[in-house]
Amino acid sequence: MTNSIAEVKKPILSIKDLSIAYDKHYAVKNVSVEIKKNTVTAIMGPSGCGKSTLLRALNRMHELYENITTEGEALLNGQNIYDISPIKLRRHMGMVFQRPNPFPTMSIYDNVIAGYKLNGIRTKKKERDEIVERSLRDVALWDEVKDSLYKKGTFLSGGQQQRLCIARALAFSPEVILMDEPTSALDPIATSKVEDLLVKLKENYTIVLVTHNMSQAARISDYSLFMYLGELVEYGKTKNMFTNPIDPRTEEYLTGKFG
Amino acid sequence: MEAIQALKNQDHSGRRQLKDKLFFYGIIVLSLVTISPIILIISKLVVEGYRQISLDFLIQTTPDTFEAMTAVSNGEKIPGGIANGIVGTLLMVVLASAMAIPIGILTGIFLYENQGKFMANLTRNISDILQGIPSIVLGLISYLWVVKHVTSGFSALAGSVSLAIMMLPMIVRSTEETLKMIPQTLKEAALALGVPYHKVILRVLVPTGFSGLLTGILLGISRILGETAPLLLTALGSSVISLDITKPTSAIPLLIWEFYNDPNMVDLIWSSSLLLMAIVLILNIVSKQIAAKRK
């Protein structure tokens, strides 16, 4: 059912001919792909294939490092992300990292609202309370932490911390959420909670997920990209790719020949 | 949701980016201000000091005020040199090292072997605090110990004792840190060969960490070379070359102090300082190079 809806969805993010190099060494080569709205898209591939590098280009994270250069373009709702200031772009592109990284000096409440504080956006107390509660409810954390909102986020368990980080990204209601192996540091129970969450979140958001876990991609993604040595090998509906891969390299990867 | 969209569109990014830029330039400017003294000081020393540097400067003893005054009034170079200071400094540094290095290394080994035990923690804390004690206080202590009770008068020995106390914590620290960095397996391998424990430490661990120890020692020496305050209270100064450790002796920094107090000797101040700085900085850089190589 999901797939039939997704087919009529318009692309929210079009990546065109994107290449990324570390000191002239290309880690991502000429990738073009269209990410559809309200879907979970998984980027798969063996380690070192450039999947995280591609993801981090989408909110222009690479600009923090001088030795990384990007070529090509990516359109968010038709607008080139390189024409928007990275500060504004990042409000539309939330990011969740491999390891849970709540700000250790801030309370749970402050962590969720951190984006507003950091951006100097003036909010009323009531608005802040609403945003915090809604974001924490969205990640199913509200009931667990509503009595300890002013405690430090680092006291939570790993899975709770990661959901707090997702809530922090959601607080801005971004159009797209970029996730870089968000469950790789979590135990199986916490992982399945986060996975359930992602499936629920795609009603309102578009999720791009880097994962090295094939069964995770199969479980929760609608579309999949398979990358190998910096190149996009195959892109399509997850179901089709897993049952009937086109490229022999995809098949080898999926059957565990390498990676 | 609409409320959030409205908030999200609040935009101060122009002002924020401006602030960000200004802060960045502020950092650069202040950092440049921070390093300007070292450049100013070194250039001043070189410009004012190079004239007097010559072989005589290194092998002759200090002139008296009258000789210097005559030379200056005739527009000549001040005769004589600072050989008494160089010899005194060498003498005291060697003596101080002879006292501080063995004690420091043994204490460092003790700390390494007794990690977490009460006595070791106590010793480490005291040694750390000792490192922060002002050198002039160490001079006072050496005065009370050595000048009053051992040599009954100002002496090179008293000077070296105060310098040795200064060096000690640095050597203790670097010994312990160096030993800690040596992999445990190396120690176990030696023990597995049936080597007695003390020999493992002296024959295997200490030589392996030799460059680390050397760094600590050189840094310690470069630190005591320039010390003046404790020597004023202990070694006093002398205008002749003296190798008797129970007699007062001079040192390069002590001579600078004397020249500073004698208006006729101004020219000698800069050359002596230049020489002192050069030795200290070279030792500093060499020891850091050694440290960098290990990593």
Next chain:
Amino acid sequence: MLAAGMVYSLVGGSVPAFKTFGLKFIVSGEWDPTEGRENYGALPFIVGTLMTSFAALILCLPLSFATSLFLGEYFRGTRVARILGLLVDLLAGIPSIVYGLWGFYVLRPAMIELGFGGRGFGIFTASLILAVMIIPYATSLSNEIISMVPNDLKEAAYSLGATRLEVISSVTIPNARSGIVAGYILAFGRALGETMAVTMLIGNTNLVPSSFFDTGNTMASVIANQFGEADGLKLSSLIAIGLLLFLITGIINAVGKLIIKKMN
């Protein structure tokens, strides 16, 4: 052992002074060596020491703060940072007496030129030199701590749209706070005991200084200055000042180390 012996002899040496003046030694503002009515109080030097060291700390704050951000954040791991770091390290290698000379022959005339009055000596001039001298101590620790703030925390803040300044002020500094504070405490401890450069610039007067532009003496400088001609009660008083200095710096350093330990 060694430390216990040190405290013992300092205490022993200062007994006559404390016996004669009691606790008044610390709070008395008089320092009168005239024979017959000798009266020694350490207050002018305690005040002088605190004033110079505080002023030096405040002057050094913006400089070393900027430098540690330069080294630990903006240019971390680059060639520029290595060179700058080396130069800052060299600052620590310059002997105190050379600082004093430079202060006397370069800084002091400049102060007169700038219209700070008098002959350019005084607490302010001494603090300026002292500030430069303690920069490396304050910088090396905070730079190390700042560069240890985890990258993924900073990236998280960037991913929310923060500028670099905002990342520094809301993530880097709060996370490195105790290390930065400890660095400044240790630097302050250094400033308290610096002798030669201060002696050469502070003006060496034995009254409680009335302002930052007044002349004065610190505990260390009075020992260096008057030790040569001291005996009897005066010598004992100087030793007592040494004991006080020993205790103050010991406590300051212990506090600094404690903070560092707590962080780990």
